[in-house]
Amino acid sequence: MLKSFSDKAIMTKALSMYGKRITNEQYMELMHKKTVAEIAAYLRDTAGYSEALSGVQPTAIHRGQLEILLRKERFSRYLRLMHYDNAQRDSYYHYLIMEIEIEQILQMIQLLNSNRAEEYITQYPAFLERSTRVNLMELAKVRSYDGLLHVLGDTPYGKLLLQCRPLGGELIDYTKCEVVLMSYYYQHVEDIIDHSFHGKTRLHLHEIFQTHLELLNISNIYRLKKYFPETKPEQIAKCILPVWKRIPQKELDRLIAAPSAEEFLKDIAASPYAKFVGSDDFTYIEYTANCINYYMCRRYLRFATDAPTVFTAYMALCRIELNNITTIIEGVRYGVPPSEIKKMLIL
Template sequence: MNRSANAALAKVRAMYGQMLTRTQYDDLIRRQSVQEISAYLREKTSYAAALSGVQDSAIHRGQLENLLHKDLFHQYIRLVRFLGPHHHMGFYVVMDMEINLILTCMRDLISGHPGTMVAEIPAFMSAYASFDLFALAQVRDFSQLLETVANTPYGTVLRQCAQADVRDGRVDYTAVEVALRTYYYTTLLGYCAKLHGESRRQVQELISLRAETSNLNTIFRLKTTFQAPPERIRKMLLPVRCRIGEKQLDRLVEARDAQTFMKMLCSISPYKRALSPEMNYIESGTEAIRCGLIRHKLHFSTDPQVVFLAFILLRQIEAENIIRVIEGVRYQLPPERIGSLLCH
């Protein structure tokens, strides 16, 4: 391995070493308010710089979440610049954020509150986005959304959805979400095809497992909350497979209820190590599977691209963990309950 690759690995692993520890998570879930969470992150963790100058007494949930996403994005940009153009998936985080913003815009339109997302626009990524983020915040109907993203691949996806499924003049949100997520994973896996050997296999595994666990979470949620029939569930799944084959997935979709689904899933390796049939919240288990794979790559891979992707995936999970803590404290959940929702 050459000197630049060694330097890249050392840089990423040094940043990995600054992530939250179990002890810090235990302290965090015992905070009593968003303001206390903000103060703890600034005073006791590596988020000190990200929260520098923040007035804890005035900060609210949305502001803190935006600062967390901003810190993640800036870490990503720093790594991209350090690793150089040939050692990163340069579009990964930007595309993730862009799709989430488009979906947020659509939810606001459907709820009858267009423009609500203006306070959530991440100005810090405007220079990297493929469309005008501030124009997105001004969208008042689906045609304006189409116009805003017209010159991007998202425009093509949305137009196809509009042509395929329009109900009462509105485009089906679920169809758009599945189509955008499918484009996202197809694009990432297309990038994988340009890699070679072990590098390709490891990057593909990291990406595919994220899609697979998302599918499992979707199946569980639809069976638990909506008692959805198999044909409806299939329309909401991503066409990406990892540890679970097509026939196994089909049997899971056909399971008569959530309990049967969980019993079947718990017989499949590696999910049986992290799940139990009695679980009421599947995401903590599926995320634990992902975390295990990600940490393994961070510790043992010698490929800068693999380690870079693993670190960014883990940082996304950390940001999601903190947001879950914020939500848990907001709804006055006991610390033990909040802790059970986190993935370490």
């Protein structure tokens, strides 16, 4: 009975918060703002961000601070939903914490490769310190790969990244680190879904994660063929994430073996993924992939009857909204015309 109440509360709260989402009309107004300060002031007056920005002076905030506050708001929504979760620490809903932890580790790896590790302290999400297994303050002090391994200690991430340790003065293989960490993440999520759920709930959750993974892999294969045509198929195979059940191995091998980006598009056009084709511009393919995720999650949010599916769809939609707002902030900051910004939004 308690679990039933918990599920109902999570569903009701998620739908209520979704009702405060940024509307298409509000996106249009945001795109026509002239400065980041104007965007901050506008968001402060919207239902979904009024609390997060209540103490902000728009004229004094810069882009980085605003984006951190927006990320904090997404996490605050997660915590509001978790208030109703009666499960143990290994609850399915903790997948979001793992996702955030891996994002922070990969961000530090990027900074290490560019000799800018000291910049992490200015952008790390301090509001997450009590929620993650990774000590973010200690992560901010990292200045080498060995230092990173030390901070990650006995976490699963430290053990996984041992296999990516660079030799001598080599750069860290970021792609290898990303594949190792994200493969662990998706496998872990799949295992939790299989262990915790059955019936439609299990089916729906697998569809959400596997569709996202499938679209990510297709986009990555095309990116490599388009911008790094010298990349060999065996190298591409090392850059994609496990596909699970959705893409047959023969189909995946055929796409990876395509001799060029143009041939890849032809192969896609003759496959169940023909929806990707319509332009030879990678931006179109990536944008289409994001749109597919958006409409799938919006459909599940409206029609699903179980809390895990509603939660997962809602948090994915929150991420898309955050990305849209960030895109607008960057566009306004660099003087991009509203008509061009609109083309990059997932609406």
